[in-house]
Amino acid sequence: MRETSDINALIELMAKLPGLGPVSARRAVLHLIRKRQLMLNPLANLIQRVAKGACACENCGNIGMTTICEICSDTKRNRDSLCVVEDVADLWAMERSGVFTGQYHVLGGTLSALDSIGPEELRIPHLVQRVENEQFSEVILALNATIDGQTTAHYIADKIADRCRITSLARGVPIGGELDYLDDGTITTAMRARQTF
Numbered sequence: 001m002r003e004t005s006d007i008n009a010l011i012e013l014m015a016k017l018p019g020l021g022p023v024s025a026r027r028a029v030l031h032l033i034r035k036r037q038l039m040l041n042p043l044a045n046l047i048q049r050v051a052k053g054a055c056a057c058e059n060c061g062n063i064g065m066t067t068i069c070e071i072c073s074d075t076k077r078n079r080d081s082l083c084v085v086e087d088v089a090d091l092w093a094m095e096r097s098g099v100f101t102g103q104y105h106v107l108g109g110t111l112s113a114l115d116s117i118g119p120e121e122l123r124i125p126h127l128v129q130r131v132e133n134e135q136f137s138e139v140i141l142a143l144n145a146t147i148d149g150q151t152t153a154h155y156i157a158d159k160i161a162d163r164c165r166i167t168s169l170a171r172g173v174p175i176g177g178e179l180d181y182l183d184d185g186t187i188t189t190a191m192r193a194r195q196t197f
Contacts, residue, residue, distance in 0.1 A: 007033075059130075061106030061123055063088050071095075071104060074132065078102040080137045084127060086110055086143050094142065102140075105130060110148035111155055124156060131160045141168045145189075 014025035032040040045055035055067035143149040172190025
């Protein structure tokens, strides 16, 4: 019965992954077992390697397999602009879009008085130091449009205001979005940020 309990334990662990519930986890595990040579064994080996080698970049906070990530070590990237994001997932989303070719800085969260998260718990002091040392011409605050995200953006802007140009991502109606489905805050922001047609 040990084999069955190991499989059940694997299903339970997989079900804890974002986007997977118990049913999806069961299907995924069954698929992996059926394709053992093609998928399960390579996946197990990769998970072991990543578990041993994954680390945060000492410079920007990205996750990679070296102490300085591929983005920071890429000499072809623009060194004039810095995009500040809340989390590694946000950095990866920006990279997927291919629209930004500069440097990044991952904060590791946002300021939150309720959760006792201040600037020292985040990578804000390191950000201020980077802005001073690397002399970026622009810092883009690409933080989530939440109260904590906006509070964090204002705090950072106050800290680096005299050192470079500070911008933020545009807010408003998403491409393909229908006004009827948008909340009042999004419509208000879109209206205030309107452009000449």
